[in-house]
Amino acid sequence: MHVPCNDNLFEANDGSYSPNIAFEATFSAGNRFVGNRAYGCNYGFWLGFSRDTVLEQNTIAACRKAGVAVENGIEMVVHANQFAANHYGMLLWSHYVAAFAGAVPENNTSHSWAIAHNSFSANDIAIRIAADQDHGVQPLPALTPSCPRPHSHTIADNRFRRNHLDIEIIDADEPLVERNEFED
DSSP states (O other): OOOOOOOOOEOOOOOOTTTSSEETTTBBBOEEEEEEEESSSSSEEEOOBBSSEEEOOOOOOOSSSEEEEEESSSEEEEEEEESSSSSSEEEEEEEOOOHHHHTSOOOOOEEEEEESOOEEESSSSEEEEESSTTTTTTETTTTOOOOOOOEEEEEEEEEEESSSSEEEEEEEEEEEEEEEEEOO
């Protein structure tokens, strides 16, 4: 029997130097990650197809692929975290997967994110939100079915310093980007 991993608190853990993923919670809801450390992994947090998840006061640094990677995640809060020297600080994308469309129809794209009061420094790309991607970084083949476009991501009151690119949004609707501080 398959059961979800829902409504958990992960607090003050150090998942650093994992050869792949420090913290993973896929197909989950209601989890909170508070005050954790993810340093020197491929991915700090992998939260694909999850919803209603909070990441708060975590330190996510030197992740080779992404600090936070989420495919079709919805209703997420990312608050007061530090992202430093990652390839992608946050990598959010949509991808239609037929096997999951019936199982989690509400996770049909990436939407309803609140990304606020975070610090992004020295990342290659601080935040990337993109439609119809393979692992968030390349377009899907032309005949692949599309998801609805990612939408309703709020990026507010964050501090961006010395990133190669601060925010990259590809084929997403209704992003709200306000009151952020950009340096260098």
